[in-house]
Amino acid sequence: MQFSYEVNDSYAEVKSVGRLNMVAAPKLREVVAEVVAGGSSRVVVNLAETDFMDSSGLGALIGCLKAARQAGGDLRIAGVQPQVKMVLELTNMDRVLTAYPTAEAAFGDD
Amino acid sequence: MTEVIARRGFHGPSNEEAIEAIHNELDALWDDASFVPDMDRMTFATAVIEAAANIVQHALPVAEKPVEIDVDISVRPTRLVARVSAFNAREPFANDMQAAMPDSDAESGRGLALIEALVTTVTFERQDGTNTWILTRNT
Numbered sequence: 504m505q506f507s508y509e510v511n512d513s514y515a516e517v518k519s520v521g522r523l524n525m526v527a528a529p530k531l532r533e534v535v536a537e538v539v540a541g542g543s544s545r546v547v548v549n550l551a552e553t554d555f556m557d558s559s560g561l562g563a564l565i566g567c568l569k570a571a572r573q574a575g576g577d578l579r580i581a582g583v584q585p586q587v588k589m590v591l592e593l594t595n596m597d598r599v600l601t602a603y604p605t606a607e608a609a610f611g612d613d
Numbered sequence: 614m615t616e617v618i619a620r621r622g623f624h625g626p627s628n629e630e631a632i633e634a635i636h637n638e639l640d641a642l643w644d645d646a647s648f649v650p651d652m653d654r655m656t657f658a659t660a661v662i663e664a665a666a667n668i669v670q671h672a673l674p675v676a677e678k679p680v681e682i683d684v685d686i687s688v689r690p691t692r693l694v695a696r697v698s699a700f701n702a703r704e705p706f707a708n709d710m711q712a713a714m715p716d717s718d719a720e721s722g723r724g725l726a727l728i729e730a731l732v733t734t735v736t737f738e739r740q741d742g743t744n745t746w747i748l749t750r751n752t
Contacts, residue, residue, distance in 0.1 A: 522636060525666045526629045555636070557662050558727050559670075562720040569718065586655045593730045599717045 506534040514610045515543035520552040523560030523587075531560070535567035535578070544576025547609040551582030556590050564600060579609040619646040619688040627669050627680040627699065635665050635684050646688040653752045657693045660731040661686060663724045664697040664746045671706070672699040675742045692733070692752055698745040705744060 506527075508517045515538045519531060531548075538546055548564065550556075556564075564580065571578040583591070583602040591597040603609040621638040625631050639658045643649060665682060672680045681700040686693070712729055715722040728748065729735055736747040 522633075524632055524636070524662060525670060526632055555658070555662075557659065557666060558721070558723040559666060561723065565718065566720045585651075586659065589655060590659065590727065593727060594714060594723050596717065 506530055508534060508538055510538070510541070510543050514545040514547055514606075515541075516547045516549055516606045518549045518552070521554075523550075523553050523556040523563070525557065525559035528559040528563035531563045532566055536570060539570050539574045539576070544571050544574035545610055546571050546576065546578045547603075547606040548578065548580050549582050549606045550580055550584065550587055553587060554584050556587045558590070558594070561590060561594060561596060565596070568600065579603055581606045581609050615689045615692075617687045617689055620686065621645070622683070622685045624683045625681065627672055627682040629669065631682050632662065632665055632669060635682075636662060638684070639686065642686055642688065649688060649693070649752065653693060653750060656731045657695070657748070657750045660728045660748050660750070661695045661697060663728045663731075664695070664748060667724050667746075668697065668699040668702070668744075672702040672744065674701050675703050676701065693750045695748045696745055697748065698743055700743050702742065702744050704739055 505520050506517060508515055517534055535546060568578040580600050581603045591600060619642055621642040623635050623638050639661060643654050668682050674680050678701040680702045683698040683700060686695045712725040714726040732748045733751045734749045738745045
């Protein structure tokens with residue numbers, strides 16, 4: 504699992520590659536905390552290369568969403584793959600973590 | 614006895630490396646049993662990893678010996694079966710066995726509810742300091 508990020512004019516994109524499980528979840532929290540602390544509170548987590556997420560990974564996304572909102576921004580997800588979509592739907596979190604087709608589209612409407 | 618078409622397993626210390634190793638065994642199992650549909654692979658693998666992660670995160674040793682995790686996953690003609698065990702472990706706390714989905718702002722506590730949603734049956738057994746989750750999914 505690895506994370507990288509890029510800060511654009513209107514949002515920061517965090518790329519998540521690999522399995523977003525209990526091993527990777529704390530790393531995602533650290534990366535998003537760093538991005539938000541750096542002044543980017545509009546965050547897109549790009550999950551196009553994340554083929555697996557468990558409830559720990561989901562918990563980390565929720566924690567990151569709260570951190571972004573507390574800083575006056577928001578966190579959105581993009582490029583959701585079938586297994587991640589399934590976990591979001593079964594936990595009813597698809598209504599809280601809105602999925603966009605691409606990172607560009609996530610903040611494209613505002 | 615039901616015929617076992619493919620089988621994979623793992624036994625080792627209950628830690629983060631075990632989670633990755635078990636996931637690799639699951640991937641190898643699907644290579645061995647390529648006829649298992651994608652939906653069944655996805656749901657079953659998620660349930661097995663949730664059960665293993667529950668052990669790594671919550672299982673406490675009963676005495677001096679550290680907790681060990683053991684996973685036995687088999688593909689049978691009409692179902693998938695996994696036995697996910699914690700050796701040398703205390704009985705789980707009641708709140709670690711909570712199966713209701715928590716509020717949407719909760720950052721943990723969804724694992725067991727998710728397991729129940731993913732598989733056909735979930736059975737828990739405790740015997741001689743070993744906690745075992747038996748997960749089955751009809752295919």
